[in-house]
Amino acid sequence: GAGVSQSPSNKVTEKGKDVELRCDPISGHTALYWYRQSLGQGLEFLIYFQGNSAPDKSGLPSDRFSAERTGGSVSTLTIQRTQQEDSAVYLCASSPGVDTDTQYFGPGTRLTVL
């Protein structure tokens, strides 16, 4: 079946612009994670959605970052007033449920802020 998809695959923007990154999880997966991966760094957790519960936003680095998940499926990560340090690969992962530990990752969106 279809895996996790993300769009766009690459995004180049100018400093100060807003960007939206999209994640389509595997159908039926209730858990969805956003991570950021910078060169030579581990995956940095950003935000976690589980079903209809309030999201865990503890990893968002600043109030310029926000995310939503509509209808328990598609998620959008928005970065406002982008900065050069926001340049990274943004990865989305989904998981079947709370008690299921395996995460299925999308291919990521490479964001470059000039």
Added chain:
Amino acid sequence: EDQVTQSPEALRLQEGESSSLNCSYTVSGLRGLFWYRQDPGKGPEFLFTLYSAGEEKEKERLKATLTKKESFLHITAPKPEDSATYLCAVKPAGGSYIPTFGRGTSLIVHP
């Protein structure tokens, strides 16, 4: 604070030369330890989950083992197609579903 340290950062092997990757962790109660493989330009691909000390999992040329402080990913007779970055992550017990990832080990296997 949960911590995961992977070593070495990079490893070059000749085809057929077996070796091991290390993942040392500090966590207040372990729910699970995970190994992922990541190819360039792609998202991580799940390999194994280990839940308790002494547990072992195998898949083709890979075997993952777990102790109370570390995990090893043993690669037996590697092939060039095993070249990738291998990531380790831990999830704490007690209700948090947020894993902590290490920085990974970049493995290159030369033919």
